[in-house]
Amino acid sequence: MLPIIETIALRQMASGDRLYLQVYKFIGAQPGKKVYIQSNLHGAEIVGNAVIHQLIEFLLTLNATSLVGEIWLVPVCNPMGTNERAHHFSPGRYCVYEAKDWNRIFWDYEKEADDLVAFTKSQLHIDLEVVRQSYLTTIKQQFAKILEKINSSVGVPYTELFRYKLQSLSLDADYLIDLHSSTNQALNYLFYFRNREDSAKYFLFNDGILLDKYDGDAFDEAFIKPWLALEACFQELGRDIRFDVEAWTLELGAGMQINPDSVAKGVWGVKNYLAQKGVLQISGFPVEETKSHKMKFSSRSKITKYYAIAGGMIQSRIELGSSVKAGDRIYQILSFNKESQLPSVIDVCAQQHGLVYDVSTNHAVNEGEFVLGIVS
Structure with a gap:
């Protein structure tokens, strides 16, 4: 199976050089869920690029019938951060020009959704998939307004242009996976959101940290926060529902390094997760230990x-x-x-x-x- 490869212009530099994103889109023979996977949002956190490369190599060996839906992969999603250097070190955590963390800049629809209760009441007895599509349409309509400002003669700061480019690729995904690592030295673990413990186990990690406190400015938070808010609003009105929308940040070991164990853990976990979700239909996955896998859950507040x-x-x-x-x-x-x-x-x-x-x-x-x- 060969991907559609799309190159997206990102930024023109003072020198005249340009930065680009490259997206690898694997489209299955049958329609289904959309999976969005990116890596290297923070400049020093390079290990996810190797994970994406191995996933690409693996997907190339498959027949299109083994993929239900589509998988979009974006390695080196932040070339500004990746290319930043201080002597022999690669910091790249902040946009130094604007003094902002690259992963605290994203657009969160929930902060603008002042009609959430009214929307929920109008959908109280509607089929779950119809509700999802209606809500997604509302989010897209609001998101589209950002482009008017970007294209105006006033322009926008680069972080706003950058976030628009990434979020426009991922806004309609069902499953979002953001590949990170520690800036320092760390274990392999993942961040997850409420009511997603069962799915967290599919990655076969030993440790998971619940994001019980967040502001919505991080990439995974901005993606899932509107859906969590809608679920909560339905619950308050007496309907207990859960959308099959999930966001994950995989923390894969140390910064400025590509540790083979962390890469293997990431690739194995992503393949197993996608197989368990029915996106990949491949031999040997999901592995038998998935159902019995023991995972320690903690909270960010702890x-x-x-x-x-x-x-x-x-x-x-x-x-x-x-x-x-x-x-x-x-x-x-x-x-x-x-x-x-x-x-x-x-x-x-x-x-x-x-x-x-x-x-x-x-x-x-x-x-x-x-x-x-x-x-x-």
């Missing part, structure tokens, strides 16, 4: 990030993936001074039980800089 209480050098830090108890020493700071005193070593202990899921790459810290994260 994450504690530890920041250096003094400047210095981190030593004797607990290893990534370790389980800790309250009171356990989790790291030391070797702290120097300019006060005619000998260096001191400061022990820092955990305030709660939990799993060390994220640790800083740099072992030299200024006071107030990130050292590690623990999720309960």
Whole structure:
């Protein structure tokens, strides 16, 4: 099966050079769900590009009858961030010109949906798929208004143009998968939204973190937040429904690295998820362990990030993936001074039980800089 390859102009630079997006669209023999997968929204988080490459290589081996619906893949979805450098390091988390996180800029329809209750009442006894299409049409109509401003002589800041390009590709997807990694060093895990625990298990990850607190500005949040709001509104009016619309952020290990284990975990999980959802009809998937797979679920609100209480050098830090108890020493700071005193070593202990899921790459810290994260 060969994809349709579409190249989309993204930005013209002062030098005259242009940046582009490239979309690989695999269309199945039968109509069905639309899957949108992108990678490298943050510049240092490159591992997802290898995942997408392996997915492309795999899909090329399939017959179109093995795909029900369509899969759109967008590697290197943020060339501005990917190309950013500071000496040997690749930061790329922020649009430095506008001082904005690349994954906190997206358009959230729910913030504009002032007629949600009225819409829900009008759809209270309508078939679920008809409701979905009506609501999607409403979202698209509102989204289309953004283009008027983009095409005006006034123009818009680049982050608004960029978000429009990505969201126009993904707005009508059924399943959205955003491939990330830590900026530092981290485990493989995923972020998920309420009432999607069963589907989360299809990725076969060991750990999942519920986004119980979010503002809607991240890519996955902006996509699913309107649908979660509509589900909640239906429930308040006495109809318990759930749309087959899902958004996932897969966190695949460390930044600035392509770890083979993280790539394999990502590819295996995505294939199994899509097979379980009926998008891929392939031998060996979904794997038998899917139904019995055990996954630990935590909440974003239960994450504690530890920041250096003094400047210095981190030593004797607990290893990534370790389980800790309250009171356990989790790291030391070797702290120097300019006060005619000998260096001191400061022990820092955990305030709660939990799993060390994220640790800083740099072992030299200024006071107030990130050292590690623990999720309960």
